[in-house]
Amino acid sequence: MFTDDIRKQVDTALDAVRAHSLVRAAADGLLPLENAIRWVFCAGRESRSFPWILQDLLRWTENEKIRRILQENLDDELGSGDPSHAHFLHYLHLLDDLGVPRQEFNDYQERAGIKLALQLAFNIARGCNTGRSIGYMLVNEAMTPVTYTAAKQALTKYHPALGTNFFDLHIEVDDHHVAALYEAVDALPEADRADLWYGIALGQRGMEILLDEAYGIFDSVDQDINITAERWNPLSATATQDN
Template identity: 75%
Template structure:
């Protein structure tokens, strides 16, 4: 059975995310406030879109065990029986506690990291491939305690009295979601292993490039580069190609 191999792959992915310089500097208390706030904006973009992703997965998933897991996850995101405890509302309260105007979140200029991370999530949600979807969800949920614990440490370093309900909720419930998703893995046929592994790789890729954005990797250039533009032709181009 391949389930142990999937667990090993997920653990490797978690170790690599823990080693990301954004995470290590957050845990060490050396992450600048500017980067910590940008991380909050990226996390908020992800939080705002996550219920849509879960609904899209539910629209085509036929496996009853997976449907129960996804529905429970969606219920948690929406606050279960109390909409006042919807996760995104807790996120907005986090902005308030940080003294960040909600308009600043709306105006945040998304760079390539969060754009790619959300694009991966949206495409996985629409791929209608159960193995890829479960693999993606599995590593995505497993990474939340790692990244949100680090984000909480970074912010409370700058704001010692900060209320962290947004992070605490996700850290608490996602461990349960991960355990349930591993039950779904056990129920999949052997031929789903390749798709599961690819889904895990996609989830890791999306998280790492989101962290890259918060760390400032894309600060020098925020637009998508068109390599079909004439200046990128090594035979006829000028400018960029001659500066290297």
């Protein structure tokens, strides 16, 4: 079975995320608080959306093992019947502990990174491709200990008494989800190998561009760029110069 190859592919994706400048700076205690808070905002957008992504996956997934894994994941996200333990509520408590007004989170203007990351996630969830979906979910869940451990290090440098339930809960629960997803990989046919790899690559890409946004890469140009506009036409530019 090709599960060992998939594990290696996921590990390669995790190494790439560990090497991201924002994650390295956080782990080394060098990340400015402003970037750490923006990282929290981006993670919050993802946390708020994740139950809807799982629901989209459940709408078309027919494999009973995979449906069970997705449903368990969704139940965990929603607090397993107790709304007070919903993951996003823990996120809101994290904002409170950081002294960040919830309105500031609501008012945060998403840039290209989080927009693309969420568009990728929702398109995969609605794409009706089992291999890509499992590959994406695998790397997305497996990255939690990498990114959230680094986020904890970055934030507790500035807030030593910070409660970290949001991070700790995700790290603990996602370890279980990853193990269950590898069971799903074991049940997939060889024909799904390429789609699994592609899903892993998409999950890595989505996380990296989210981290890019938190690191400030998209701060200089934050308006939508319409590349079909006349000013982007090189022939038009040449004609203007000639005149």
